[in-house]
Amino acid sequence: KYGDQVVLLGKDGCIFAYPVEEWKRRFSEKLSELSTSTKEVRRTLRRLYGRAESCEFDRQGRILLPAKLRASSSIEKEAIIVGIENKLEIWDKGRWDEETGETGDGAADELPDEDLIEFEF
Template sequence: MMFMGEYLHTIDNKGRLIVPVKFRESLGDHFIATKGLDNCLFIFPLKEWKSFEEKLKQLPISRPNARSFVRFFFSGAAECELDKQGRILLPANLREYASLDKDVILAGVMNRIEIWDNSRWKDYSSNAEDHYAEAAESLVDLGI
């Protein structure tokens, strides 16, 4: 399963967001929304969440950074489902965390969907473009 592309959508006054048709089939009926890194939200299909969960279980609970990382993802996690119109209800705490008000970007990022405030996404994208070559160069060390 692979998510890619970016889509501009609007959150309604009840906190509902339309999920792009291209994402719905891979997402399934039930999925997990949680606080993501870089002040966005992460949406994982259940299978991907289970895989992520297994990796987090391997982190040593005795290390403060590991506990913080696991706590961050699990305390903010919520099971979500699509309604008949293809919308999800984003919990208020998650909308607040990511500063999601009205215009948002849903970005497909391999095994997950990220939801960003539109203006934050523009800032992030602009900055990322400036450092794209540097990032690519640094990843060569990882064999990519």
């Protein structure tokens, strides 16, 4: 079961989806500690919370994204879901292909050797 997610427009034109508990841990708890005495902080909080929405995966592993987020991220027909750390990135397939190259071959070649971990199966 995937559970409830908090979704919002992410960076580079994708949608970020966080499990609710991760959202609380990563954002809500930390943001509640900020002083709202400055206009910049209040504006940032409004943008973040105002654009975040709750949704959930169904039993078949599908998620219904709000139309506003689909439009903002240009997701039309096909989407790619990528798990990165404790969140999902949801991309329009065409935009994903542009961002990563159509095949995605050689992605590990872009990382410095000390950042790679070898796995044996």
